[in-house]
Amino acid sequence: xxxxxxxxxEQAKKNIKKRIVIAAAHDENAMEAAFKARQENIxxxxxxxxxxxxxxxxxxxxxxLTDIEIINESNVEQCAAVAVKLINDKQADILMKGxxxxxxxxxxxxxxxxxxxxxxxxxxxxxxEVPTYHKIIAVADAAMNIAPDLKDKISIIKNSVNxxxxxxxxxxxxxxxAAVETVKDSMNATIDAAIITKMKNCIIDGPLALDNAxxxxxxxxxxxxSNVAGDAxxxxxxxxxxxxxxxxxxxxxxxxxxxxxxxxxxxxxVLTSRSDSDETKLNSIALAAAAN
Amino acid sequence: xxxxxxxxxEQAKKNIKKRIVIAAAHDENAMEAAFKARQENIxxxxxxxxxxxxxxxxxxxxxxLTDIEIINESNVEQCAAVAVKLINDKQADILMKGxxxxxxxxxxxxxxxxxxxxxxxxxxxxxxEVPTYHKIIAVADAAMNIAPDLKDKISIIKNSVNxxxxxxxxxxxxxxxAAVETVKDSMNATIDAAIITKMKNCIIDGPLALDNAxxxxxxxxxxxxSNVAGDAxxxxxxxxxxxxxxxxxxxxxxxxxxxxxxxxxxxxxVLTSRSDSDETKLNSIALAAAAN
Numbered sequence: 001x002x003x004x005x006x007x008x009x010e011q012a013k014k015n016i017k018k019r020i021v022i023a024a025a026h027d028e029n030a031m032e033a034a035f036k037a038r039q040e041n042i043x044x045x046x047x048x049x050x051x052x053x054x055x056x057x058x059x060x061x062x063x064x065l066t067d068i069e070i071i072n073e074s075n076v077e078q079c080a081a082v083a084v085k086l087i088n089d090k091q092a093d094i095l096m097k098g099x100x101x102x103x104x105x106x107x108x109x110x111x112x113x114x115x116x117x118x119x120x121x122x123x124x125x126x127x128x129e130v131p132t133y134h135k136i137i138a139v140a141d142a143a144m145n146i147a148p149d150l151k152d153k154i155s156i157i158k159n160s161v162n163x164x165x166x167x168x169x170x171x172x173x174x175x176x177x178a179a180v181e182t183v184k185d186s187m188n189a190t191i192d193a194a195i196i197t198k199m200k201n202c203i204i205d206g207p208l209a210l211d212n213a214x215x216x217x218x219x220x221x222x223x224x225x226s227n228v229a230g231d232a233x234x235x236x237x238x239x240x241x242x243x244x245x246x247x248x249x250x251x252x253x254x255x256x257x258x259x260x261x262x263x264x265x266x267x268x269x270v271l272t273s274r275s276d277s278d279e280t281k282l283n284s285i286a287l288a289a290a291a292n
Numbered sequence: 293x294x295x296x297x298x299x300x301x302e303q304a305k306k307n308i309k310k311r312i313v314i315a316a317a318h319d320e321n322a323m324e325a326a327f328k329a330r331q332e333n334i335x336x337x338x339x340x341x342x343x344x345x346x347x348x349x350x351x352x353x354x355x356x357l358t359d360i361e362i363i364n365e366s367n368v369e370q371c372a373a374v375a376v377k378l379i380n381d382k383q384a385d386i387l388m389k390g391x392x393x394x395x396x397x398x399x400x401x402x403x404x405x406x407x408x409x410x411x412x413x414x415x416x417x418x419x420x421e422v423p424t425y426h427k428i429i430a431v432a433d434a435a436m437n438i439a440p441d442l443k444d445k446i447s448i449i450k451n452s453v454n455x456x457x458x459x460x461x462x463x464x465x466x467x468x469x470a471a472v473e474t475v476k477d478s479m480n481a482t483i484d485a486a487i488i489t490k491m492k493n494c495i496i497d498g499p500l501a502l503d504n505a506x507x508x509x510x511x512x513x514x515x516x517x518s519n520v521a522g523d524a525x526x527x528x529x530x531x532x533x534x535x536x537x538x539x540x541x542x543x544x545x546x547x548x549x550x551x552x553x554x555x556x557x558x559x560x561x562v563l564t565s566r567s568d569s570d571e572t573k574l575n576s577i578a579l580a581a582a583a584n
Binding site (some may be wrong): 130132133142143146177178179180186187189209210211214215218221222237238239240241242243244245246248249250251252253254255256274275 | 354422424425434435438469470471472478479501502503504507509510513514529530531532533534535536537538540541543544545546547548566567
């Protein structure tokens with residue numbers, strides 16, 4: 001059980017230090033997060049980007065570039081390709097987005113020749129430390145898959161379960177969310193949920209309404225008997241709107257701290273955005289570095 | 293602007309006292325809420341149900357039935373029909389669900405002969421007092437419409453805006469939620485949102501991600517210039533899963549207080565469920581009674 005996001009930092013420090021390669025590293029946000037994580041002894045950065053801009057940012061923020069590997073490349077497509085190839089050559093363990101479009105980075109990741117395909121679907125996972133919940137809880141998929149079909153849903157859950165295992169949660173409890181806790185013909189999310197619960201490698205239940213997933217009392221009110229109810233580790237939402245609204249509500253209205261990565265490639269990918277807080281960016285690097 | 297749900301109680305007390313008819317009133321939950329609301333001087337109940345069971349409940353909870361109108365009817369379909377007809381005959385102002393299935397109650401509401409159709413779509417609205425937000429915020433539609441099409445969405449928003457107006461919010465600010473704040477071909481919710489923003493009788497914007505809707509800072513980060521951003525009164529979610537997950541997250545993880553009613557009939561309908569807290573049930577009656 002993970003009780004807080006700070007335990008990800010502890011875990012990352014215990015692991016052999018991971019090397020994180022930043023594609024288009026000439027980016028204040030990415031560099032700030034990476035240098036903080038380096039200071040914490042969580043990762044070792046490799047910067048692929050425009051060396052003059054990298055130097056300017058380092059000077060502005062007073063970061064020392066001594067002993068840091070920098071590959072000078074100003075074309076962002078090339079940055080992505082070089083970063084991905086470094087991972088393929090075992091020169092780096094984690095990929096991070098810098099100053100380039102997500103689509104450009106993912107195109108390199110999915111490149112058939114030198115990319116990082118593992119055969120699994122790419123999916124987003126976010127871990128939250130919510131003051132009102134008794135342990136870390138994950139949400140999938142708030143950012144990658146728009147309207148996953150049944151097969152995609154199973155892939156997303158598989159990615160999520162496997163990653164939580166690599167964080168030390170042996171049997172993650174998965175709640176397949178819907179608007180109600182019974183199967184209804186008219187609600188496709190409930191039908192998919194019923195089928196998905198036949199997955200074997202995790203403790204899984206659904207359809208569950210969110211209250212049943214996070215509150216034992218609420219589940220008891222409804223007469224729900226379930227190992228997952230009130231104790232979920234993973235909340236799986238049926239589409240990107242439901243997952244994204246859940247994700248944002250936790251951060252902006254429930255005071256949650258967050259860490260997020262992209263799963264399904266051969267390595268975790270850190271895709272923070274400008275609107276993420278500094279803490280989220282740092283936590284996301286820790287999340288990527290904490291997995292065994 | 294509504295700053296708290298208690299202002300609904302104040303508003304309801306100022307109004308001419310509304311009469312609430314409970315269909316199948318032989319129900320501990322409904323009677324408890326209605327008698328509390330009566331004690332608060334918010335409403336006057338009319339009980340349609342099995343008189344012996346009503347008396348038993350009254351005795352158990354020590355409720356006085358003196359001066360309370362009771363219509364003895366043990367068949368639940370008949371209870372629904374009688375309650376609905378009382379409203380049509382201007383003998384009652386609000387309908388409340390007692391010990392019967394929601395479907396049975398709504399069948400009576402939608403009856404073409406004696407029902408309560410107004411020509412509008414029935415939709416659910418929930419008002420929340422969230423500790424982390426500066427005013428009351430509403431969510432639609434977390435419980436009635438599963439996968440509303442564009443026309444339905446417009447009807448739901450119209451219902452919601454009109455009701456907030458009746459609560460004294462002249463120009464409600466509506467945020468049409470999606471997973472992102474830009475229109476994307478691949479995301480139908482964003483396309484509908486763009487079209488819906490052409491509605492004329494409210495301040496409306498979308499697509500907005502939830503953070504843009506509730507946080508000015510987050511909207512500024514994204515360069516969003518909008519009257520709604522960071523100050524939304526109504527959050528419209530694209531389908532029942534997204535809305536219901538939002539609704540439940542606010543209550544169970546963000547510590548929100550709640551009040552909810554069904555709109556679109558000639559009168560507001562209170563449909564509380566067993567799993568609602570006593571406070572939610574009472575607030576919902578206040579919400580129904582507070583409208584002008």
